[in-house]
């Protein structure tokens with residue numbers, strides 16, 4: 476207990492604190508040093524697909540300002556920094572020769588991080604596919620998985636000596652489902668069959684790249700980052716339950732099941748009429764090779780009826796994108812993953828929220844108390860899971876900087892650091908100060924009056 480009487484929670488020694496970003500969302504410099512256009516460079520040019528009609532041409536200008544960004548991370552006390560590598564900088568043609576000038580940027584970034592005592596935590600694919608490959612079918616083309624493995628090799632040969640954990644993919648669910656089924660993300664297709672095909676080829680890419688990582692950097696660890704959206708039926712009606720099961724399988728089990736040798740969820744594959752045509756002999760063995768760390772991205776829970784996800788009413792605590800703020804679902808998710816799949820180590824690789832940051836006129840300080848509450852209460856859940864034996868290695872807040880939020884453009888502000896898009900000035904918000912203090916203390920005080928989150932709506936499919 477602290478002086479004020481509120482409980483202080485402390486994390487285990489060595490708990491890793493940091494933040495996450497991705498290449499397309501922050502880098503800018505889309506043609507520098509031989510970089511080719513990605514599917515996102517092309518997608519953002521289409522009319523009506525990005526809410527504010529923006530693109531990634533400048534973004535946070537991180538390619539030019541990375542030294543300042545690393546200095547800021549160091550000032551805040553980060554142990555680790557998760558970023559992604561743009562395939563288009565490294566192998567601009569998608570396949571073929573390595574562009575060493577493009578790799579130089581990541582070489583410099585990694586050295587800058589290591590010199591500042593910050594662990595680089597790179598992801599090889601965070602959605603920005605070389606557009607030349609998208610034109611050949613993108614992830615619906617099996618060849619893309621092999622190209623991904625070759626690109627991985629090019630990166631590892633140059634950077635494999637300085638990175639302890641390699642992450643293959645970020646959120647294959649989003650690539651397959653929002654890219655090829657709903658069309659909200661690049662490449663903007665709307666075909667269930669394409670989505671299923673893409674999902675398998677993404678996982679195959681993970682498996683093939685995993686083999687290369689093991690052989691080129693045998694002392695490093697292999698990781699993948701999956702997103703999870705705990706789902707509860709809106710009512711006891713059998714239709715709502717059936718709909719929730721399909722969504723749970725699609726959103727939460729489709730990738731983690733095959734990773735752990737269970738194959739794709741069979742009933743849901745049948746529901747979608749998938750004939751497994753894309754699955755060749757040996758694929759599932761490659762996909763289920765052991766990983767060392769599972770990265771978990773969690774943002775919100777969803778309530779499901781036969782019509783799909785039920786929008787939140789105004790009484791629900793939610794962020795500016797309408798996602799429910801529900802930390803208890805994170806604790807439930809972590810226990811479920813541990814119980815069902817038991818990956819050797821787990822880490823929160825993304826968690827955060829866009830909130831209406833209030834700038835106080837007198838001091839100019841950016842007051843984002845609701846972001847502080849979000850991060851604090853999710854970390855509290857992580858702490859509870861650790862106490863129950865879940866091997867949580869760390870927490871990386873999304874995001875270090877306000878950035879390009881995909882189809883939403885620059886509207887949602889996820890950063891603990893504000894970016895002024897006119898001047899590119901970075902200004903730490905109050906949450907950055909809070910986070911920095913929590914890192915220094917390896918813990919934080921809980922509020923005397925906890926936030927009252929909604930209880931369960933229906934049975935969670937993560938309880939059994």
Ligand code: FCB
Pocket residue numbers: 497500645646649702772825873880881889
């Ligand atoms: C995740 C993405 C990340 C960011 C957050 C808000 O799905 O991995 O790039 O956009 O959502």
